[in-house]
Amino acid sequence: MRSYLLRRLGQAVLTLAGVSLLVFVILRVIPGDPAKMLLPEGAPQSAVDALNRELGLREPIWVQYGIFLRSVARGDFGQSFQYGAPALRVVVERAPATIQLALAAMVLTVLVGMSIGVLAAVRRGTGYDYAGTVLTVIGQSLPNFWLGIMLILLFGVTRRWLPTSGFQGWSYLILPSLTLAAFPTALVARLTRSSLLEILGQEYIRTGRAKGLGERAVIWRHALRNAMIPLLTVLGLQIGTLLGGAVITESIFAWPGMGKLVVDAIFFRDFPVVQTVLIISATIFVVINLLIDLLYTVLDPRIRYG
């Protein structure tokens, strides 16, 4: 185990280095000029060139990357082109809102999704099952923005029960997390149902039943445990997506999160912010995927790596 962890740690460093290099190069190779984005449409080319030089973008790429690495080692991720403030600060400012929304959506996804999935599996073929199917189909085909805007209109405007946008308190979390959780909840519900049904039919469970264990105990202990594996996989990827990819929900709810920050930064060609967010994203995914790989071995001790 220890050597496995060390190996993974080493790979983590490589992954981060890879991401930083890749994003650095991609940003400078794709069309689009940060100085042009900062200056108004009617600015002369001389002003554009001067600004690009000021931003350090006229140096050869490897020189720029060297400077970048050296600053990152000092904790300096550069100055955001858009805001003129340290990129790291601009990104980290968005962390609380992002994390809280992601957590809220995760909690909903796990609780509601698994409940629906379990219910559908246990009561297979009945009205509950079909109701579950309807709900999951809706959850998976509803566009994010449709749900978000409808929720705002219903609960924020027609009935003023909830705030329409922004993040000034826990009640502001409700509508955005519902919007964000709809798709993953539906996916989790279907996966739970299908995994449970699959495992319930397997040999060793039948053996378990024959030993006289109550049906309930069988389901909860064996099947759920093993259904968790594909579920955990999906949830792990979901967290990452929720943290960096919730751009549509964040736009609709004027939510000060990292998803919108990085997409705006990409369109604006704010290189330091994009670089910073991607490095942080990569770190998060590396950590999550490692944790999940470890959790697999906990859930199913027969699993071995290498």
Next chain:
Amino acid sequence: MPSWTLTRRRFLLAGGAALSSSMARTGVARAQGRRGEIIAGLSERMLTLDPANHYSISATSVLRHVYDPLLDVTNDDRLVPALAESWRPLNNTTWRFTLRKGASFHDGSPFTADSVVFTLKRVRDNSKLIKSFVYQDIDEVQKDGDYAVTVTTKRPFGSLPAHLTMLGMLPPSAGAGEEAFFQKPVGTGPFRFVSWTHGDRVELAANARYWKPGVPRVEKLTVRFIPELSTRAAALRAGEIHVIDRVWPDMVQTLKATPGVKVLDTPALEAQRWHFQLARETVKDPRVRKAVSLAINRDVIIKDLLLGYARPVVSPIPPGLIGHTNLGQKPYDPEKARQLLKEAGQSNLTLDFVLMKDLYPKQLEIAQAVAAMLGEIGVKVNIRNLEIATAREQRTAGNYDLFYSGWAHMPHDPDWYFGQWFTKAGAEKLTRFSDPRVEQLIAEGRVPDPRVRQQKYAEIERILWDEEPEIWPYYSVAIYAISDKLSNFEARRDYYVLLHEVGIA
């Protein structure tokens, strides 16, 4: 030479201001009547607190509350005193500003000529500042005592006062440590800066010692940035905010039907302009351009797509600005268009129509309508809706036939528009426009004398109207929606949302 001096009324007001600010100092004028908080929802997020480092309408709007410029511009396009009591050109390359006495920064330090000298020299000399390139023509800035400044320019700079309406005055102390200063900036404006959360909101508090009496009328002002129109409108309808900008015509009905909400609109100082790539074989020939212009039914765009929230164009420069002249509306005549195309030998034309994604309201809808209209005369249009950075690169590279754009005149002066788009140097990497007559007229129009400028600009517009290097489909209309609790809100033609004289019930 005409001069913009204080009228008697303004002199009395200034005197009154001095009196009431001294009363405030003795703590008597609590009866200023300030109460309440206004929350605004703007569509465009602010990117900086430095008035010299942006060319954004939204930022100009917000920062105007914290910093005063030397002059302001009213909604009917008159320049009026702010921190400058009067100003006049001494000759074609010299401007003299007489400054207001008794104004002070939020940290207590007095506003004097040092501030003006510092602010102007800074924006000229620091090439990293976005506004720097505009002020390169400034040669010398000299103070004349504590309350007068003389500015000499390298060549005539008639639009200087207009540009100065967008440049907030900074205290000289900002030079000591700019980064620290802009964490907690001070200006002389009606509101003090409290906090700024990037991309989310700005919080301001009333400046009790503002030099203008009765201003501001509220204690607290919060500006939220809500790019999504449905959300912005929903927040207003739910009573969470009090004013929103950039409303689309289709949203007006819903807003009007909401109790407690008022919708205000006004013709904007903005002309939509679709410019041709003048070096391209397809549209080089003026007959082709004229044909395209004749095939576009502007009436349908204005009435059906924009629901009447647009005005027909009679000149490239919108009314209210110096240089506006009436050249008559462009006709809709698809028959003539087809004829012209045949004459020009271009009966099987394909045009690339490039748009910058999400920039103008309903642009994709309008572009599709135009594509259909041009289809009627046998022209195939490829709509290329690109993200802004790529679109601008394509424009520089010349990869387009028609480019969807607009020009909101900020500041309220056409000199920049002409200088950038219709001089050879300016247009080289953009439209490839080049006409020595126009170039000459633009240079001649830079003098401070408004009568001369009007004449030169009118001449330029006649030439442009004839050559049609651009299509000007309509003047925009700015639509705002406010809570009926607000009083004295003015729907501005320049898209600024100014709230210092607005009160809340």
Next chain:
Amino acid sequence: MSRLRTYPMAAVGGLILGAVVLASAGAPLLAPADPIKPSFGKRLQPPRVFGGASPYLLGTDNLGRDILARLLYGGRVSLALATSAVMLAGAVGVAAGLAAGVLGGRVDDAIMRVADVQLAFPVIMLAIAIVAVVGTSRAALVSVLALSGWVLYARTVRASVLTIRQLDYVEAARTLGASDLRVVLLHILPNTLAPVLVIGSSQFATMVLLESGLSFLGLGVQPPQPSWGAMLAEGRDYLSNAWWLATVPGIAISLVVLGADLLDPRLRQ
């Protein structure tokens, strides 16, 4: 065939999918009007059921075009694109997951770390980069879409493989001398498929939306050509006053998801 009789739900699913595909394929015959030509005086007509003008069964959009016509023509584009994207993502993902799980060790590490690197990049950025390199062909679009989805299959399949490969009957097959590939294809793969099918059908909707979200890069259909994703995007600005613009394509997508949903795991019992 007998399976289908025993499982009517699967038959229903198949019917729904079939109907959608046939209707889209038959768009030139079935569409009541031109899906592209605008009709400025007839903007935003509600669907006939809700009191709209009579030729418009599903109403008109912001340029007065018949929504039913756009739905049918748009279906051809969206069904083809989204389905190929899901299949490509699935094929690549499953293969990668199998390789990682079965071969383990360095191969597993390499594949998973490549996935980690890619996951850090927002789809928009990958798309911009790909367009800069290979341009805006249909193949480029499908590749971008597939790129956004393969990791989920890979990690899910890998997890299943890790569970299964230690199982007795797999060991047994190995000892009996079956070649590795045979073991993989006959014993391991079928058992990893259940979650894969669930993911696949759920990704369809995502792909439709993503396709329209990338059109600004020149990928996919350009306006005024219809696609379900484009219709959704256009409808977004009109939700408060013309809800049918976005709702109609949304319902079409749900039908496809429903059809795929009903088809899947029940067949396997």
